[in-house]
Amino acid sequence: MLYRLKTDFRLSIITLLGVSGLLGITPFAVMRFVQGNLKAGLVDVCILLGVSGGVIYAWLTGDTRRSGYFMAVVSSYGAVLVGTIVGDPGLFWLYPCLITTFFMTPPRAAIAINLSAITLMVLIGEAFRGQEQMWSFVSTALVVSACAFVFASRNQDQRRRLEHLATVDPLTGVKNRRSMDAELDAAAASAERTGISHALVILDIDHFKRINDEFGHTVGDEVLVDLIALLEQNTRRSDQLFRFGGEEFVLLLAGVDGDGLKAVLNNLQQTLRKYLKSPGGPVTASFGVAILRHGESVGSWLSRADDALYQAKESGRDQIVFSDEPMPQAQFQPT
Numbered sequence: 001m002l003y004r005l006k007t008d009f010r011l012s013i014i015t016l017l018g019v020s021g022l023l024g025i026t027p028f029a030v031m032r033f034v035q036g037n038l039k040a041g042l043v044d045v046c047i048l049l050g051v052s053g054g055v056i057y058a059w060l061t062g063d064t065r066r067s068g069y070f071m072a073v074v075s076s077y078g079a080v081l082v083g084t085i086v087g088d089p090g091l092f093w094l095y096p097c098l099i100t101t102f103f104m105t106p107p108r109a110a111i112a113i114n115l116s117a118i119t120l121m122v123l124i125g126e127a128f129r130g131q132e133q134m135w136s137f138v139s140t141a142l143v144v145s146a147c148a149f150v151f152a153s154r155n156q157d158q159r160r161r162l163e164h165l166a167t168v169d170p171l172t173g174v175k176n177r178r179s180m181d182a183e184l185d186a187a188a189a190s191a192e193r194t195g196i197s198h199a200l201v202i203l204d205i206d207h208f209k210r211i212n213d214e215f216g217h218t219v220g221d222e223v224l225v226d227l228i229a230l231l232e233q234n235t236r237r238s239d240q241l242f243r244f245g246g247e248e249f250v251l252l253l254a255g256v257d258g259d260g261l262k263a264v265l266n267n268l269q270q271t272l273r274k275y276l277k278s279p280g281g282p283v284t285a286s287f288g289v290a291i292l293r294h295g296e297s298v299g300s301w302l303s304r305a306d307d308a309l310y311q312a313k314e315s316g317r318d319q320i321v322f323s324d325e326p327m328p329q330a331q332f333q334p335t
């Protein structure tokens, strides 16, 4: 539970809003019923139910996008309703909502929710004692929204940048080993669900050490970058490429049958032979290929591709070796 709160920012904001809503609104709901203000008491109860429902939904389903929208709408328009019924004390409830909408919904949606809530509050007008108070509210609500927008946007940029740094290889720009582990898990789960075949290719440049030793690390780096450009030009957009380590890369292909896979890999091999070069001449690569078996673990899938790569190296390099002879059709049916 703590782990989810730490790693899922939106879930933590939704939970914070839910808990503070429960703690903050419950005494007022009780007070309004005690004072005989049934309408205000019922509005408070509805907000409490909505907010609690949003939190429970987020925790049970993990769908913080929908519950974020729901919570933002319930809390903001709920605050407008409270302002309409109880007058100016309701105005204060809108301020925390104006801030938290930016952390629960995308910026454009948050701006729309905030502006519409401020406008509604003004149009209904019940919450204000006079013009001066109304315009003070409008100005301060806009300032709060603008500050929350800037803060939330910066926060989002920084999170995206951190995510990029954590998942992308800086030299080649392809996803790193860390992303690969997550994507292979997702691919295996998708294969079980849909029956679509998934192939994993480990590709390793031949005699790469010699290139580094003879021409230097910078030239070696350029060969790696050229390799990625060639791989990206000769695979589908849906195919995924990862840097497995050093001069080893992993290609994940979904929905390929045996013949299609052979054709893609033969084409890649020819392309590398023809276009991948170092100052010492053409550069080749060895390929180890494994198609995911029904019920197989990702570890075993990777290890079969790695064994096939080993065989490709052992049998003279510049080879494509399949762990199993690929079938012309998808390997297994959905469960």
Ligand SMILES: Nc1nc2c(ncn2[C@@H]2O[C@H](COP(=O)(O)OP(=O)(O)OP(=O)(O)O)[C@@H](O)[C@H]2O)c(=O)[nH]1
Pocket (backbone or CB within 6 Å): 171, 204, 205, 206, 207, 208, 209, 210, 212, 216, 217, 218, 219, 220, 221, 224, 245, 246, 247, 313, 317
């Ligand atoms: N330039 C450069 N070299 C790297 C990078 N990462 C790993 N290497 C080098 O890649 C080389 C890999 O050498 P080996 O594992 O012996 O492989 P190889 O020479 O390609 O031999 P085979 O794979 O058996 O054909 C080592 O010299 C590493 O230093 C990198 O990011 N840039």
